[in-house]
Amino acid sequence: MFAVYAESFSSDDPLSGLVLGERPEPEVPDGWTTVTVKAASLNHHDLWSLRGVGLREEALPMILGCDAAGIDEDGNEVVVHAVISEPSWKGDETLDPKRSLLSEKHQGTLADRVAVPRRNVVPKPASLSFEEAACLPTAWLTAYRMLFTQGGLKAGDTVLVQGAGGGVATAAITLARAAGLKVLATSRDEAKRARALEIGAHEVFESGARLPVKVDGVIETVGRATWSHSIRSLRPGGVLVVSGTTSGPKLDDAELTRIFFLQLRVVGSTMGTRSELASLVSMLDASGARPLVDRTLPLEQARDGFAAMAQGELFGKIVFTR
Ligand SMILES: NC(=O)c1ccc[n+]([C@@H]2O[C@H](COP(=O)([O-])OP(=O)(O)OC[C@H]3O[C@@H](n4cnc5c(N)ncnc54)[C@H](OP(=O)(O)O)[C@@H]3O)[C@@H](O)[C@H]2O)c1
Numbered sequence: 408m409f410a411v412y413a414e415s416f417s418s419d420d421p422l423s424g425l426v427l428g429e430r431p432e433p434e435v436p437d438g439w440t441t442v443t444v445k446a447a448s449l450n451h452h453d454l455w456s457l458r459g460v461g462l463r464e465e466a467l468p469m470i471l472g473c474d475a476a477g478i479d480e481d482g483n484e485v486v487v488h489a490v491i492s493e494p495s496w497k498g499d500e501t502l503d504p505k506r507s508l509l510s511e512k513h514q515g516t517l518a519d520r521v522a523v524p525r526r527n528v529v530p531k532p533a534s535l536s537f538e539e540a541a542c543l544p545t546a547w548l549t550a551y552r553m554l555f556t557q558g559g560l561k562a563g564d565t566v567l568v569q570g571a572g573g574g575v576a577t578a579a580i581t582l583a584r585a586a587g588l589k590v591l592a593t594s595r596d597e598a599k600r601a602r603a604l605e606i607g608a609h610e611v612f613e614s615g616a617r618l619p620v621k622v623d624g625v626i627e628t629v630g631r632a633t634w635s636h637s638i639r640s641l642r643p644g645g646v647l648v649v650s651g652t653t654s655g656p657k658l659d660d661a662e663l664t665r666i667f668f669l670q671l672r673v674v675g676s677t678m679g680t681r682s683e684l685a686s687l688v689s690m691l692d693a694s695g696a697r698p699l700v701d702r703t704l705p706l707e708q709a710r711d712g713f714a715a716m717a718q719g720e721l722f723g724k725i726v727f728t729r
Pocket of ligand 1: 451452545546549569570571572573574575576593594595596599614628629632633650651652653654676677678
């Protein structure tokens, strides 16, 4: 079958190890099913894999891709949940120490077909296109869990989303707006601030700008560059939810004094559960909110999508179709 895969690693030139070509049909263990991929979306995770981060050399060649929507063996339209836990694991699969994401241990979604555990498929409502549904399992699920599970944020609360151009950040803006929150967003870039307003932010600010109000929660994926501003923007008792460190994980000042004195909560978050993915899908079905797609390309042109992501030339998701 046709697939987009990593053949080797390079930290300086990740696209040098990217190959488009034929790979064997997926192996389907007991309890697993095969999904025929109709659309798959790209994540930074795929670029990291080509740099050799999170993927072992022995696992190569590895088909890339965490996110997909397609048709299962029974003809149902489904969304694929990317978090694979051990078969014996019970409960929240993001807490399984042996969990992996598709394309880390098991072959990924940028292919004609992908095998996943039966419990990892979620029904796709007819109201969502395959392209829209393929955006959800990584960036959108991460944003959903950050806002509503780990952050406990609800209608009427005010949330600050840092770094408005990122995949998680754009998802958080749209989801927070759809859920009735007041949404503030920051970006270094004027054009991205304008786009953030279009997708649901009530107010936008330059990165680091003083906000007119203190917020109930912050969605933090930028890390070092925005951490101090995030902590300083919270009301007493507010919550900072962190799931990424695009500008680096090391902090000049962790703002510990503010954290204890204002009784702030700092909560980590990673991906989400199958049940949260099902709730996210239902939320989009009911609210009409939709993922922002930067561009849709045939899978045969995947290299162009990877190059755009490597150069940061995108706002929203890059989707590949079959
Ligand atoms: N834990 C999980 O489950 C999970 C899931 C998905 C992603 N992630 C992680 O979350 C992070 C975000 O990923 P993403 O794909 O959503 O977005 P991204 O493209 O990595 O970038 C997010 C934003 O960071 C901002 N940024 C970068 N460098 C900055 C700097 N020096 N100063 C200020 N802002 C800066 C940019 O905002 P502006 O240009 O608008 O200022 C950019 O739009 C990544 O580290 C990713 O690995 C984690």
